[in-house]
Amino acid sequence: MTVYDVARALPGIEELRDRSRGLAMLDAVLSPAWEGRYYSFDAHWSETEQLASMKDGQGGEYTIVLSPAGAFARVFDHESPLSPYGPLADGATWPGVLDGVPDAFREYLTEPAFLDEDDVHVTTACLWREPADTAWRTGPVAFPDLDGHPDPDGSGRLLHLLVDGTPEAYAEWAADYYETPVAIEAVRHVLALRPLTPELVAALNADVTLEDLAEDIAEIGYPAPRP
DSSP: OOHHHHHHHSOOHHHHHHHHHHHHHHHHHHOOSGGGOSEEEETTSSSSOEEEEEEOSSSEEEEEEEETTEEEEEEEETTSTTOTTSTTTTTSOOTTTTTTOOGGGGGGGSOGGGBOTTOOBOOSEEEEEOTTOSSOBOOOOOOOOOTTOSSTTSHHHHTHHHHSOOHHHHHHHHHHHTTSOOOHHHHHHHHTTOOOOHHHHHHHOTTOOTGGGHHHHHHHTOOOOOO
């Protein structure tokens, strides 16, 4: 799988936004400690932008900027043969990865949060979608020999739960990552963005209360609990 396959499989902007908020809320419940979370969502990244992000703690990450201009996504897999730090890329973003980015998203090519100390864009896959687009777009990437690299740019693995947005996919992943069974009906409730209840939170994590999640709910822009 490459970024081209992922571009065909990702949902539209609004569905991706909702999946991202649901994933972030689930991780907030299951991992009260911020450093243990994979998924996050900042509904107030700027006055006009929201940021969905993932860090796997092992050098893999993505960030997706959501704005009135659409969505701009960057993926970085440190094990990818396309990594700027690998032997093939010679310290630069892989050719084609950032080519064709429209003017609406050009500012993200120099966004400090996406650059290293040498101003190299830390990206192995890039996708974008404007509101009028009917599909996600990518640059014209020429991949190296793919033998032994079924996911050469990391997009398939790192964007997996955005591509497969089913509760079952998240529950399987979370049970493995958090090493505990995960209540599938509670996952289904959160991914549908239904307001949290004390009972639902307890079903996911008995050590967390609804009150503990107030700041996370506000940051994620998740629907507020019913009074």
